[in-house]
Amino acid sequence: xxxxxxxxxxxxxxxxxxxxxxxxxxxxxxxxxxxxxxxxxxxxxxxxxxxxxxxxxxxxxxxxxxxxxxxxxxxxxxxxxxxxxxxxxxxxxxxxxxxxxxxxxxxxxxxxxxxxxxxxxxxxxxxxxxxxxxxxxxxxxxxxxxxxxxxxxxxxxxxxxxxxxxxxxxxxxxxxxxxxxxxxxxxxxxxxxxxxxxxxxxxxxxxxxxxxxxxxxxxxxxxxxxxxxxxxxxxxxxxxxxxxxxxxxxxxxxxxxxxxxxxxxxxxxxxxxxxxxxxxxxxxxxxxxxxxxxxxxxxxxxxxxxxxxxxxxxxxxxxxxxxxxxxxxxxxxxxxxxxxxxxxxxxxxxxxxxxxxxxxxxxxxxxxxxxxxxxxxxxxxxxxxxxxxxxxxxxxxxxxxxxxxxxxxxxxxxxxxxxxxxxxxxxxxxxxxxxxxxxxxxxxxxxxxxxxxxxxxxxxxxxxxxxxxxxxxxxxxxxxxxxxxxxxxxxxxxxxxxxxxxxxxxxxxxxxxxxxxxxxxxxxxxxxxxxxxxxxxxxxxxxxxxxxxxxxxxxxxxxxxxxxxxxxxxxxxxxxxxxxxxxxxxxxxxxxxxxxxxxxxxxxxxxxxxxxxxxxxxxxxxxxxxxxxxxxxxxxxxxxxxxxxxxxxxxxxxxxxxxx
Amino acid sequence: xxxxxxxxxxxxxxxxxxxxxxxxxxxxxxxxxxxxxxxxxxxxxxxxxxxxxxxxxxxxxxxxxxxxxxxxxxxxxxxxxxxxxxxxxxxxxxxxxxxxxxxxxxxxxxxxxxxxxxxxxxxxxxxxxxxxxxxxxxxxx
Numbered sequence: 001x002x003x004x005x006x007x008x009x010x011x012x013x014x015x016x017x018x019x020x021x022x023x024x025x026x027x028x029x030x031x032x033x034x035x036x037x038x039x040x041x042x043x044x045x046x047x048x049x050x051x052x053x054x055x056x057x058x059x060x061x062x063x064x065x066x067x068x069x070x071x072x073x074x075x076x077x078x079x080x081x082x083x084x085x086x087x088x089x090x091x092x093x094x095x096x097x098x099x100x101x102x103x104x105x106x107x108x109x110x111x112x113x114x115x116x117x118x119x120x121x122x123x124x125x126x127x128x129x130x131x132x133x134x135x136x137x138x139x140x141x142x143x144x145x146x147x148x149x150x151x152x153x154x155x156x157x158x159x160x161x162x163x164x165x166x167x168x169x170x171x172x173x174x175x176x177x178x179x180x181x182x183x184x185x186x187x188x189x190x191x192x193x194x195x196x197x198x199x200x201x202x203x204x205x206x207x208x209x210x211x212x213x214x215x216x217x218x219x220x221x222x223x224x225x226x227x228x229x230x231x232x233x234x235x236x237x238x239x240x241x242x243x244x245x246x247x248x249x250x251x252x253x254x255x256x257x258x259x260x261x262x263x264x265x266x267x268x269x270x271x272x273x274x275x276x277x278x279x280x281x282x283x284x285x286x287x288x289x290x291x292x293x294x295x296x297x298x299x300x301x302x303x304x305x306x307x308x309x310x311x312x313x314x315x316x317x318x319x320x321x322x323x324x325x326x327x328x329x330x331x332x333x334x335x336x337x338x339x340x341x342x343x344x345x346x347x348x349x350x351x352x353x354x355x356x357x358x359x360x361x362x363x364x365x366x367x368x369x370x371x372x373x374x375x376x377x378x379x380x381x382x383x384x385x386x387x388x389x390x391x392x393x394x395x396x397x398x399x400x401x402x403x404x405x406x407x408x409x410x411x412x413x414x415x416x417x418x419x420x421x422x423x424x425x426x427x428x429x430x431x432x433x434x435x436x437x438x439x440x441x442x443x444x445x446x447x448x449x450x451x452x453x454x455x456x457x458x459x460x461x462x463x464x465x466x467x468x469x470x471x472x473x474x475x476x477x478x479x480x481x482x483x484x485x486x487x488x489x490x491x492x493x494x495x496x497x498x499x500x501x502x503x504x505x506x507x508x509x510x511x512x513x514x515x516x517x518x519x520x521x522x523x524x525x526x527x528x529x530x531x532x533x534x535x536x537x538x539x540x541x542x543x544x545x546x547x548x549x550x551x552x553x554x555x556x557x558x559x560x561x562x563x564x565x566x567x568x569x570x571x572x573x574x575x576x577x578x579x580x581x582x583x584x585x586x587x588x589x590x591x592x593x594x595x596x597x598x599x600x601x602x603x604x605x606x607x608x609x610x611x612x613x614x615x616x617x618x619x620x621x622x623x624x625x626x627x628x629x630x631x632x633x634x635x636x637x638x639x640x641x642x643x644x645x646x647x648x649x650x651x652x653x654x655x656x657x658x659x660x
Numbered sequence: 661x662x663x664x665x666x667x668x669x670x671x672x673x674x675x676x677x678x679x680x681x682x683x684x685x686x687x688x689x690x691x692x693x694x695x696x697x698x699x700x701x702x703x704x705x706x707x708x709x710x711x712x713x714x715x716x717x718x719x720x721x722x723x724x725x726x727x728x729x730x731x732x733x734x735x736x737x738x739x740x741x742x743x744x745x746x747x748x749x750x751x752x753x754x755x756x757x758x759x760x761x762x763x764x765x766x767x768x769x770x771x772x773x774x775x776x777x778x779x780x781x782x783x784x785x786x787x788x789x790x791x792x793x794x795x796x797x798x799x800x801x
Contacts, residue, residue: 388760391767392693609696616700623707624755630710631751634744637717641725648726 031082041261042254045217046077048177048208054257055248068248069221072212075180076159084309085181087333091311094155094181096125097141103127104315104323105447106550110148111420111436111457112139114475115498117484118525118588120436120460121472122548125157130548137472142169145179146227149202149210151275151419155181158207165235172230174239177208184215186271189264192216195274199425205230209246217259218248272301274424278455278554280406280415280440282432289406292555303379304368309333314368316553318398319448321362331355370399370553389564398452398551401578402563405441405453405552408577411584412439415455433499435460437586440552443578443599451578451603454549458527458594460587462510463544465531466519470544473514483513501590508537527585527595541595547585572617579610665723668715672743673785675709678702680782683775706754713747716740736791739784746781750774 033039045053048071055068076085088094095101109122109131123139124131134144141157152158158179165171184193198214205227212218223229223244233239252259280289290296294304307313310330314320334354339345345353366372374381406413414432416423421430441453462478464471473481485506487498502510507523511532514521523530529542563578564570571578578599585594600610682702686694694702721744722728724737732740753774757767 385763386767387763388758389764389767390757391764391771392695394764395693606696612700613696616703620758623703624758626707627710627751627755630707630714631748631755633714634717634748634751637721638741638744638748641721644725 038264041263042258043078043081043261044258045073046081047071048074048077050077052257053248055250055253058250067221068218068250069245070248071243072209072246073217075154075183075211079183084333087309087329088181088311089155089159090327090329091155091307092313092315093153093311097157100325100327101126102323102325104320105317106130106548107315108417108419108455108550109548110144112147112475113420113436114479115435117462117475117478117482118435118460118498118502119462119475119478120457120587122457122459128548130546132472137474139474140169142172145207146205149179149207150199150422150425152179153182153185153275154179168235171235172205172227172233173207175230175233175243176205176226177243179207180211182211182214184211184261184263185274186267187263187265188215188261188271189268190262191268191270193271195424196426204228208243212246216249217252218246221245221247266300267302269295269300273418275418276301277418277423278415278440278552279417279423280413282414282416282430282434290555290557293558294556299379304373306368314365316369317551318366318369318371320369321365324362324365326355326358326362330358334358370403384559396450398446398450400453400551400553401443401451403556403559404554407557407561407563408441408443408581410575410577411582412442412456414438414586415440417455420457428496430497431499434497435499435588439583439586442549442583442602443581444549445603446551453552455552456547456549456583458525458547458585458587459545460525461523462514463522463524464514464519465522470522471519481514482510484510502588504537507589508532511537526587526589526593528593539593545595568617568620572614574611574614576614579605579614662719664715665719668712668719671708671712672716673789675705675712676782676785678705679709679778683778684782709747710751713744713751717744733791736788739788739791742784743781743788746777746784749777750781753777
């Protein structure tokens with residue numbers, strides 16, 4: 001071979017080697033289909049170390065059957081191969097504990113509920129007024145997970161960047177694994193996601209294994225409780241080098257050890273409902289209620305509540321854009337894409353442009369509100385007509401005030417929600433007194449001063465009061481210190497949620513048992529603070545007992561069932577629920593002992609005016625009659641003289657034209 | 661001019677005064693929309709004004725036609741017809757929004773019509789009073 005040919009071959013080999021090295025090194029996330037058609041997710045599974053999961057052969061070397069044991073799959077490694085996990089982690093469902101994220105409009109809190117101690121404390125990492133931040137109560141992130149993992153999708157505080165092995169609670173994650181974002185909770189399209197299985201796994205603190213169990217890929221291989229294993233561990237000790245494995249279902253793997261995931265970007269509403277169900281009235285009455293009008297029209301939740309890769313899902317309220325934060329990570333990602341498309345652009349310029357683009361995209365959020373969508377006609381939404389409704393109502397009411405939630409009655413009704421009552425998981429039938437008691441709709445003013453419907457819950461907890469500062473007791477602390485009535489086994493079976501209200505005597509006993517020299521024991525419930533004054537129980541209004549409320553927007557009722565569709569008297573009447581409905585604070589005391597307020601009172605309005613205005617509507621037909629009658633008279637007079645004027649003009653013209 | 665005409669005219673002026681004070685006053689003070697007791701006063705004065713305007717139309721129209729006796733000044737005649745036309749527009753644009761005939765766009769149009777016709781009406785009433793003064797013979801008849 002000629003030297004020239006040899007060197008050419010060498011070059012070719014080098015080029016081929018470089019190409020292969022490049023392919024191997026290329027991150028998979030650079031690959032996109034770009035199609036509106038779904039990508040067939042027949043993909044390999046990866047464990048948390050990034051190794052491909054390949055179950056051992058059916059028969060071992062000795063010819064004996066062997067189980068398909070392997071490490072649980074990691075969503076960060078598996079889904080993250082193509083979908084940037086770090087970017088997704090910025091999403092609204094995962095970023096609650098990120099202090100750089102603006103809290104936005106107060107939403108549904110997590111409610112720490114313990115029937116035994118009659119505790120219900122609204123919690124939120126976002127610092128919404130009226131809620132407690134878990135760390136402020138002495139609740140660690142790990143404790144938060146053990147309480148709420150049932151409806152927590154993972155990520156964020158569940159999947160910290162580093163695990164503090166010296167922390168006796170967080171250090172457990174070295175054994176239990178972190179709680180990665182479980183993409184399939186929202187994105188599986190088959191309805192085969194096993195929430196019960198996931199819940200069972202999470203009850204055992206099997207965070208690392210839960211996604212695999214829930215996806216139905218396998219079962220626990222010889223263990224079922226990582227929490228028990230973690231109980232044996234103490235800070236500073238070594239953790240097991242090889243965590244227990246999953247016994248995979250071989251049928252899930254094809255010949256190339258790929259697994260088929262039937263996933264969708266347009267998540268079915270049923271997936272959302274696992275965490276976002278509001279059931280009212282509670283009990284076996286679902287047949288009495290209609291679903292949201294949008295869903296009946298064939299839409300799904302994510303048609304409006306959209307998100308990009310960053311999963312900053314549109315919450316859909318007006319003014320949301322100003323509550324959004326454009327993070328450096330989002331700018332970096334967009335700048336990276338820009339530089340890929342235009343290599344000539346400098347890094348700084350790309351970031352500036354990215355910032356501008358992302359700012360402009362915030363405007364898009366406003367088009368996904370009720371009014372934004374219906375005014376623009378997006379998704380063929382009908383244009384609101386609002387015949388007979390004076391426009392002043394749009395300044396004073398939100399769209400949801402008339403269109404969302406149940407029609408108001410004399411009292412708000414009790415509602416159960418997924419987050420608060422664990423809906424979506426099988427449990428003894430939850431009743432109207434099952435804690436936490438949440439009511440809806442309560443009509444309050446929003447931040448723009450418009451009337452809007454809200455859900456409302458009253459905190460209930462035992463606390464210590466010292467120097468004017470209230471320190472709530474967590475259920476474990478309250479159970480340990482307070483002398484509280486205990487259910488006997490029969491009662492526990494009959495009333496698993498311990499709904500029997502506390503009597504004054506029981507509250508007094510508990511407060512006496514909690515008393516110490518350094519602080520005063522108090523009980524917060526149903527809008528009041530109970531305390532002992534010279535040995536006597538007193539209950540008084542207190543800011544600490546104020547309710548927490550959050551806006552409700554669903555289910556949306558059709559136009560003909562909107563408030564006001566039957567006429568002005570839907571609201572402007574002497575018994576209008578929106579103004580004169582009674583909101584009774586609910587909690588673990590007799591309902592009659594709860595604080596009672598009418599809606600106008602909660603909004604700080606003038607009752608006399610409301611009653612007079614409502615009374616005035618009785619005379620509205622008279623007003624219309626008088627004014628229309630008067631208008632008719634004036635019109636006839638004007639027409640009469642106008643016609644006479646026309647007669648004079650025509651007479652004059654005809655006189656002029658007559659021959660001399 | 662008979663007592664009915666005088667009564668109608670007086671009632672119309674009083675009604676118009678309340679309506680203008682409550683309606684235009686709210687905007688002049690920069691506190692729209694009109695609500696609460698101001699709205700109530702506006703709504704209470706409206707039927708008084710409407711009935712009085714009808715009375716004025718019936719009792720004054722003939723006085724204001726061309727060549728009528730007793731003679732009114734041209735300004736007073738023209739202003740009265742303006743009052744009647746604007747009053748009609750104000751009444752209809754005030755009462756039609758209370759019926760289920762107009763949607764939001766129509767309601768807004770009616771609202772603006774009501775506002776501007778009301779301003780013109782108030783101005784016309786205000787000018788009509790001095791326009792009557794030189795012709796005291798009107799009140800003698």
